[in-house]
Amino acid sequence: MARITASVYTSHVPAIGAALDLGKSDEPYWKRVFDGYVFSKQWMRENKPDVIFLVYNDHANAFSLELIPTFAIGTAAEYEIADEGWGPRPVPKVIGHPELASHIAQSVIQDDFDLTIVNKMPVDHGLTVPLSLMCGQPQAWPCPVIPFAVNVVQYPVPSGRRCFNLGRAIGKAVASYDEPLNVHIWGTGGMSHQLQGPRAGLINAEWDNRFLDRLIAEPAALSQMPHIEYVREAGSEGIELVMWLIARGAMSDNAPRVRHRFFHVPASNTAVGHLILEEQ
Amino acid sequence: MALDKPYKNIPGTTIFDAEQSRKGYWLNQFCMSLMKADNRARFKAKERAYLDEWPMTEEQKQGVLTRDLNRCIAAGGNIYFLAKIGATDGKSFQQMAGSMTGMTEEEYRNMMIGGGRSIQGNRHLGEDGDAQPHRQPQGAAGRKAG
Numbered sequence A: 001m002a003r004i005t006a007s008v009y010t011s012h013v014p015a016i017g018a019a020l021d022l023g024k025s026d027e028p029y030w031k032r033v034f035d036g037y038v039f040s041k042q043w044m045r046e047n048k049p050d051v052i053f054l055v056y057n058d059h060a061n062a063f064s065l066e067l068i069p070t071f072a073i074g075t076a077a078e079y080e081i082a083d084e085g086w087g088p089r090p091v092p093k094v095i096g097h098p099e100l101a102s103h104i105a106q107s108v109i110q111d112d113f114d115l116t117i118v119n120k121m122p123v124d125h126g127l128t129v130p131l132s133l134m135c136g137q138p139q140a141w142p143c144p145v146i147p148f149a150v151n152v153v154q155y156p157v158p159s160g161r162r163c164f165n166l167g168r169a170i171g172k173a174v175a176s177y178d179e180p181l182n183v184h185i186w187g188t189g190g191m192s193h194q195l196q197g198p199r200a201g202l203i204n205a206e207w208d209n210r211f212l213d214r215l216i217a218e219p220a221a222l223s224q225m226p227h228i229e230y231v232r233e234a235g236s237e238g239i240e241l242v243m244w245l246i247a248r249g250a251m252s253d254n255a256p257r258v259r260h261r262f263f264h265v266p267a268s269n270t271a272v273g274h275l276i277l278e279e280q
Numbered sequence B: 001m002a003l004d005k006p007y008k009n010i011p012g013t014t015i016f017d018a019e020q021s022r023k024g025y026w027l028n029q030f031c032m033s034l035m036k037a038d039n040r041a042r043f044k045a046k047e048r049a050y051l052d053e054w055p056m057t058e059e060q061k062q063g064v065l066t067r068d069l070n071r072c073i074a075a076g077g078n079i080y081f082l083a084k085i086g087a088t089d090g091k092s093f094q095q096m097a098g099s100m101t102g103m104t105e106e107e108y109r110n111m112m113i114g115g116g117r118s119i120q121g122n123r124h125l126g127e128d129g130d131a132q133p134h135r136q137p138q139g140a141a142g143r144k145a146g
Helices: A014-021 A028-046 A098-110 A125-135 A160-175 A205-217 A227-234 A238-249 B018-023 B025-033 B037-045 B047-051 B058-065 B069-074 B079-089 B093-099 B105-113 B139-145
Strands: A003-010 A051-056 A071-074 A116-118 A145-150 A182-188 A257-267 A270-278
Touching: A003 A125, A003 A160, A003 A238, A014 A028, A014 A125, A014 B093, A028 A125, A028 A257, A028 A270, A051 A125, A051 A238, A071 A098, A098 A145, A098 A160, A125 A145, A125 A182, A145 A238, A160 A182, A160 A238, A182 A238, A205 A227, A205 A238, A205 A257, A205 A270, A227 A238, A257 B105, B018 B025, B025 B058, B025 B079, B037 B047, B037 B079, B047 B058, B058 B069, B069 B079, B079 B093, B093 B105, B105 B139
Parallel strands: A003 A182, A051 A145, A051 A182, A071 A116
Antiparallel strands: A003 A270, A071 A145, A257 A270
């Protein structure tokens, strides 16, 4: 049977991708960010998954206002890298896992979560920056990836509670897949940031660290937090953090082993948070 | 009964909800068109003519022409869509975000390096934080206005 053995959480700031692509990762400003992922890259080499289930959001690249799916699962064999206006990032294309993705879609929809199934979708920095942070700059990504896009652009976004319960359904779906695959689930985006208006640049490090504490220790209680608290305390774009609850919900109810924790301000406009949690 | 929108009382913040999305539909779709290199070139060559191809309001067009992102957001724009204009102009997200505060690029960058904007006084309208309406614009633009 397939099994989720670990979950990974990280911000997905586009400027991090640009810094890496333009060879700036040794500059002091960016080195402080990348230093937080040195352990993570080693951990990825030592704990290589068979598949990564990657929860992220599209930033008006694959989805315009013509179509706004709340939850979209990629069931394609491969995904091209989006041109977000600056040209596509020079990173390997993303290979999918159509068999496991279709299995998860069928199971989760039967569990009352109405996913949108997507077979053609360019993937943007929300998906590729986490891969870069965790894997560096390889010729090919280490394993297939199932993209799972969540609408956090047009309000209302799904609630934390719904995201957490969806994670549980995804965990159950993976556990019922016959092939013995080692699956990692990643939750990305956040932490506190606001990219618009006179309040742009908001950072709330105290709130972010409390979120990390609670995500580890009491995720079900954390999932009850209403939208307004994310927006008020962590900025209009800090709402992306609901996606971390999908990954956390997919883990078992046992206390996880915290392999790595990192927090740094800033990367461009954003507080960078990062966790690696393993099943005990 | 009206919908509950508690986020309306956060200073310096416009939540891109269904109402804003409806208002900004063509503005945002115009932005999406800039993902194609040919369209970027056509827009840069004749901005007004390119904008006139879209059923946008005059206010939206003026917001784009003056690169006033606060004005674009008030007219229904969303930052991830508006970022396509920034990409066309060769601007980063940090430059775009900073432009909405009145601070110079350097002032905004230094604020971020110093830990970002504080939440103190910026949770609710009526407090005294730096994102409150009575303290705009911030930074160099504020000193000039003052």
